Amino acid sequence: MARDERATPRTGPDDVVRAIGESARSALAIVKASVRELSGVGCSAPGPLDHLLGIVHEAPNMPGFVDFPLGPGLADALGLKAIYLDRDTVMAAVGEAVAGAARGARDFIYITISTGIGGAIVSGGRLLRGAANTAGEVGHFPVAFEGPRCGCGSYGCVESLAAGRFIAEAFGVDDAAVVFAAAEANDPRAQSIIARAEKALGNLAVGLANAISPALIVVGGSIAEHEPGHTLEPMRGAIAARAFKVAAAAVRIVPAALGRDVGMLGAVIYARERLAGRDEWFR
Amino acid sequence: MARDERATPRTGPDDVVRAIGESARSALAIVKASVRELSGVGCSAPGPLDHLLGIVHEAPNMPGFVDFPLGPGLADALGLKAIYLDRDTVMAAVGEAVAGAARGARDFIYITISTGIGGAIVSGGRLLRGAANTAGEVGHFPVAFEGPRCGCGSYGCVESLAAGRFIAEAFGVDDAAVVFAAAEANDPRAQSIIARAEKALGNLAVGLANAISPALIVVGGSIAEHEPGHTLEPMRGAIAARAFKVAAAAVRIVPAALGRDVGMLGAVIYARERLAGRDEWFR
Numbered sequence: 001m002a003r004d005e006r007a008t009p010r011t012g013p014d015d016v017v018r019a020i021g022e023s024a025r026s027a028l029a030i031v032k033a034s035v036r037e038l039s040g041v042g043c044s045a046p047g048p049l050d051h052l053l054g055i056v057h058e059a060p061n062m063p064g065f066v067d068f069p070l071g072p073g074l075a076d077a078l079g080l081k082a083i084y085l086d087r088d089t090v091m092a093a094v095g096e097a098v099a100g101a102a103r104g105a106r107d108f109i110y111i112t113i114s115t116g117i118g119g120a121i122v123s124g125g126r127l128l129r130g131a132a133n134t135a136g137e138v139g140h141f142p143v144a145f146e147g148p149r150c151g152c153g154s155y156g157c158v159e160s161l162a163a164g165r166f167i168a169e170a171f172g173v174d175d176a177a178v179v180f181a182a183a184e185a186n187d188p189r190a191q192s193i194i195a196r197a198e199k200a201l202g203n204l205a206v207g208l209a210n211a212i213s214p215a216l217i218v219v220g221g222s223i224a225e226h227e228p229g230h231t232l233e234p235m236r237g238a239i240a241a242r243a244f245k246v247a248a249a250a251v252r253i254v255p256a257a258l259g260r261d262v263g264m265l266g267a268v269i270y271a272r273e274r275l276a277g278r279d280e281w282f283r
Numbered sequence: 284m285a286r287d288e289r290a291t292p293r294t295g296p297d298d299v300v301r302a303i304g305e306s307a308r309s310a311l312a313i314v315k316a317s318v319r320e321l322s323g324v325g326c327s328a329p330g331p332l333d334h335l336l337g338i339v340h341e342a343p344n345m346p347g348f349v350d351f352p353l354g355p356g357l358a359d360a361l362g363l364k365a366i367y368l369d370r371d372t373v374m375a376a377v378g379e380a381v382a383g384a385a386r387g388a389r390d391f392i393y394i395t396i397s398t399g400i401g402g403a404i405v406s407g408g409r410l411l412r413g414a415a416n417t418a419g420e421v422g423h424f425p426v427a428f429e430g431p432r433c434g435c436g437s438y439g440c441v442e443s444l445a446a447g448r449f450i451a452e453a454f455g456v457d458d459a460a461v462v463f464a465a466a467e468a469n470d471p472r473a474q475s476i477i478a479r480a481e482k483a484l485g486n487l488a489v490g491l492a493n494a495i496s497p498a499l500i501v502v503g504g505s506i507a508e509h510e511p512g513h514t515l516e517p518m519r520g521a522i523a524a525r526a527f528k529v530a531a532a533a534v535r536i537v538p539a540a541l542g543r544d545v546g547m548l549g550a551v552i553y554a555r556e557r558l559a560g561r562d563e564w565f566r
Contacts, residue, residue, distance in 0.1 A: 126409065140493040152525075
């Protein structure tokens with residue numbers, strides 16, 4: 001396995017495609033391989049997208065990604081047809097289902113709590129896509145009547161109240177870790193921001209338990225990984241206190257098993273499953 | 284077709300079973316038929332339930348309905364085995380799918396806005412059940428940080444902010460119609476209760492559009508029927524203003540086609556589909 005990480009260019013989607021192409025070639029060089037030896041490429045992308053055409057519709061955190069054909073762009077850049085593009089959270093969910101915490105689960109929700117908040121829903125053994133393929137975007141379920149403007153243009157979204165970027169912004173810093181540390185040190189403003197984030201996650205967890213009724217909620221992402229006491233715990237507490245008894249009894253909340261590499265591992269597993277034709281449940 | 288309507292006894296579940304049995308026999312008498320001539324019976328029930336065993340787990344608005352075997356009770360009372368019990372909203376969704384506003388839709392959500400708020404979700408052509416069969420209970424998705432205590436024991440639920448019972452209670456009257464009339468007559472307290480209900484419905488609509496992405500949201504129930512301007516309209520407006528563009532473009536919000544009898548017609552259609560073995564998509 002080889003790894004090459006780069007900052008996302010902020011100068012537009014064409015530069016992003018170029019950077020991914022260069023990054024892929026660098027990673028291949030490490031293991032002395034070339035694109036020609038690849039069977040396929042998995043490409044994790046943010047936001048509403050068309051996974052069959054490889055088009056990213058909206059990516060609020062990436063300038064210029066509006067109905068952008070990222071899949072075809074990468075196919076050109078790499079000279080390889082088999083580019084499997086899908087939402088980062090869908091790939092994480094497929095990865096967790098095949099090789100992680102959701103093995104054998106027919107009803108589970110994957111949630112990532114990181115810079116943003118996203119997810120994917122598997123119900124009755126099938127990944128929900130919905131009419132516009134945004135199914136699973138639980139980070140943009142509004143769970144409050146007020147709050148800062150979200151990257152998506154709305155307000156009240158779980159993401160705008162509990163994602164790392166917004167926790168940091170609310171405190172006026174660049175890194176959510178600063179806010180968690182300040183809250184730990186009894187800074188009342190930090191504590192109220194964290195309390196609000198926990199309330200938002202609690203509302204989301206109760207809503208999903210009642211309205212989707214998963215057997216498992218798998219929670220990944222850097223904030224969840226570093227701060228389980230402020231993410232998984234309040235979600236568990238809210239479900240125990242406020243969800244339907246039968247729904248609460250049926251669900252467990254567990255950390256993602258693929259850890260911080262779930263996005264990358266998910267993409268690899270996703271590409272492998274599609275190449276192998278084992279993709280009917282998530283296509 | 285014959286109809287017999289009765290108030291639900293408040294004296295416990297056994298009396299409810301007895302009343303349903305008597306009501307069924309009265310309805311049959313009108314068309315000069317007997318139970319022996321029935322192929323099956325559809326029984327619409329509220330709350331979390333087990334549709335295969337016919338057990339109602341919780342029905343907050345009906346005293347004594349805790350893990351109550353309503354299906355088996357009715358089978359005894361009527362001397363008929365083929366009792367098809369399911370959640371009222373599931374039956375309404377099946378009815379709308381087979382003979383109403385959702386014909387041909389593979390991705391739709393049925394929502395009832397009445398005394399309470401409930402629903403059912405069909406995604407990719409399949410009704411979601413979830414691990415505890417509460418999937419679709421969208422009325423108990425919390426969409427606010429505060430609010431009155433809901434019948435389910437939680438708070439912030441759409442139901443506790445926008446259902447008829449709670450709109451009436453917040454104004455201190457018995458009937459939500461009084462509150463809508465007062466708001467129309469510029470009573471500021473009534474207006475703020477209705478505005479809060481509209482906000483709650485707006486949050487729910489945006490969340491469902493983003494996180495489930497239906498092609499259709501079919502809205503039934505007495506409040507929706509009488510007050511589309513305060514229910515369907517604010518839902519449409521919120522989605523247009525605040526949901527992901529692709530999800531908003533993909534969804535339409537329409538009134539239930541089976542009208543005020545959707546619960547009853549849904550149960551009839553549901554029983555017919557189960558008897559005919561056309562129930563794989565909603566079993």
